[in-house]
Amino acid sequence: MNQVEYHLKLTIYLWCGATPVQYSVDSQLRDIWAAHIPGLAYETAGIQRFMQFMYQDALFGPCPAAHNMTPGEFVTGGDLQTVKAVYGRLLGCGSAPSPTAILSDVMLPFALSKAAQAQTAAAKPAKRRKRS
Numbered sequence: 001m002n003q004v005e006y007h008l009k010l011t012i013y014l015w016c017g018a019t020p021v022q023y024s025v026d027s028q029l030r031d032i033w034a035a036h037i038p039g040l041a042y043e044t045a046g047i048q049r050f051m052q053f054m055y056q057d058a059l060f061g062p063c064p065a066a067h068n069m070t071p072g073e074f075v076t077g078g079d080l081q082t083v084k085a086v087y088g089r090l091l092g093c094g095s096a097p098s099p100t101a102i103l104s105d106v107m108l109p110f111a112l113s114k115a116a117q118a119q120t121a122a123a124k125p126a127k128r129r130k131r132s
Contacts, residue, residue, distance in 0.1 A: 002094070003059060003093075003094040004059070004087065004090050004091055004093055004094045005087065007057050007058070007059040007060060007090075007093075007094070008083070008086065008087055008090060010057065011050070011053050011054050011057050011060065012032065012083070014053045015033075015049055015050050015053045016032060016033050016036040016037050016046075016049075017036045017037075018032050018035070018036050022035070022036075023083060024083070025082070025083050025084040025087065026082055026083070026084060027082060027083050028081055028082055029042070029046070029050065029074065029080070029081060029082065029083065029086070030042040030043075030046065030076075030081070032083075033046040033050075043074075043075050043076070047071050047074040047075065048071070050074070051069070051071065051074075054066050054069075055067070059093055059094050060090060060093055063090070063092070063093035063094075064092075065089060065090055065091075065092035065093050066090060066093060069086075069089060
């Protein structure tokens with residue numbers, strides 16, 4: 001898995017909760033959205049939310065290829081209907097990463113979580129025992 005694929009799968013998961021086993025490269029984005037967020041319209045809320053999560057991503061956020069996408073390309077008849085189409089457009093955002101880069105990306109949330117746990121534990125006052 002290259003860096004673009006990893007970050008696109010992460011973006012899709014954050015966007016609607018879909019995991020890679022729940023869609024294929026040929027899946028329509030609107031179908032993925034409808035299966036996971038049925039109460040909100042794809043062409044209004046879904047597209048806006050996808051772009052929001054894409055821009056917040058560490059790889060796609062600073063990438064001109066991501067920012068050159070427009071909401072109109074995601075609507076019916078636009079160029080960006082499938083996971084494959086979005087992936088192809090985002091390929092300019094990164095190259096094949098080293099295994100260390102992928103591991104650090106994957107481990108970062110866990111490292112932050114451990115650091116936050118340590119800070120929370122350090123901030124809690126010690127419990128005092130009642131004397132009997």
